[in-house]
Amino acid sequence: MSQAIAHPVTSSTIETLLNHRSVRQFTDEAVAPEVLETLFNVGRMVSTSNYLQAVSVVRVTDPELRRKFRQISVDMDEETYNKAVAEGKKLGHPYVETAPELLIFCIDTHRHHQLVPSAQTDWMEVTLIGAVDVALFAQNMMAAAESIGLGGVYLGSMRNDVKRASELINAPEHVFPLFGMCLGYPTEEAKQIAQKPRLPLEALVSENSFEPATQPQLDSYNAEVRAYYEARGDHKLADWTAQVEKTFGTPLRSDVKDVLNTQGFGKR
Ligand SMILES: Cc1cc2nc3c(=O)[nH]c(=O)nc-3n(C[C@H](O)[C@H](O)[C@H](O)COP(=O)(O)O)c2cc1C
Incomplete structure (x- = not known):
C-alpha cells in the first residue's frame, strides 16, 4: 500500500x-x-x-x-x-x-x-x-x-x-x-x-542556496492533489492552493x- x-x-x-x-x-x-x-x-x-x-x-x-x-x-x-x-x-x-x-x-x-x-x-x-x-x-x-x-x-x-x-x-x-x-x-x-501526496523533492531541497519552488512544480503538485481528492470523492478542498487559502486566509x-x-x- x-x-x-x-x-x-x-x-x-x-x-x-x-x-x-x-x-x-x-x-x-x-x-x-x-x-x-x-x-x-x-x-x-x-x-x-x-x-x-x-x-x-x-x-x-x-x-x-x-x-x-x-x-x-x-x-x-x-x-x-x-x-x-x-x-x-x-x-x-x-x-x-x-x-x-x-x-x-x-x-x-x-x-x-x-x-x-x-x-x-x-x-x-x-x-x-x-x-x-x-x-x-x-x-x-x-x-x-x-x-x-x-x-x-x-x-x-x-x-x-x-x-x-x-x-x-x-x-x-x-x-x-x-x-x-x-x-x-x-x-x-x-x-x-491512500497516502496524501507530498511536495516533490525538487520543490523542497536545494543546494548551497535557497531555491523557491517553481510555478510549474506547484501547478503540477496542485494537479496531483486535485486528483487525490477526486479519487477519494472528497470535494471539500480543490487542491493544495485551496488548503493554503483555508489555513492562511484568515x-x-x-x-x-x-x-x-x-x-x-x-x-x-
Ligand atoms: C502538528 C500537527 C497537527 C495536526 N492537527 C490535526 C488535527 O487537529 N486534526 C486532524 O485530523 N489532523 C491533524 N493533523 C494531521 C494532518 O492533517 C496530516 O498529517 C496531513 O493532512 C497529512 O496527512 P497524512 O498524515 O495522512 O499524510 C496534524 C498534523 C500535525 C503534524
Missing part, C-alpha cells in the same frame, strides 16, 4: 516512515501498558536541544476530559456545543473521545525553574527549543507506533482554545500544551486510506501568542 515513492535504499525503518498516513479510525483494542511505556521511552531517547528535554506529556484517560478536548476540536463555546450534541449532531473530531489513547504534548520548562528559579525561559528562542523538542519526542513515538502496527494522528485542533486546553490539564506557568496525539490500532478501512488562532505569554513563554 506504500505510495510509489522511488527509494533506492531501504530498511524496515524507512519502509515504516514511507508508509505513513494519519489514522483517525481505531479498533477497540487497547494499547497495552508495556507498548505505551516502550513508546514513551522511544520518545524520551530522541535528541534534545542543549540537553534540556523541555517536554511533558499528559495522558488523558478521563472520559469527561476527553469530551472537553473534543469540544475544543470543534471550536465552539461549551453551551452551543452541548446544545448541538443534545440535538444529536456529530461534531468535531470524534477520535479525540474514542481513540484508545489521547496524549497531550507540552512545552515544559517548569522543571528547569524548580532547579534554577532564575532560569530565563521567556525568550522566544526557548519557545522554539521547546516546540522542536516536543515535536521530535512525539514523532519518535509516532514512528515507533507505526512500526508495530499502531497508527495515530496529531491534534493541532487543541490550540483552537489553548487557554482552555491549558486549564483542562492544569498546566502551571512554564507549561504550554502544543498539540495532542491520538493513538491506537487502525481499522481495516483506515489502513486502506487570522490563525490569534490568541496563541497571549496564552504563550501567560504561560511564561515568548515574551522577548
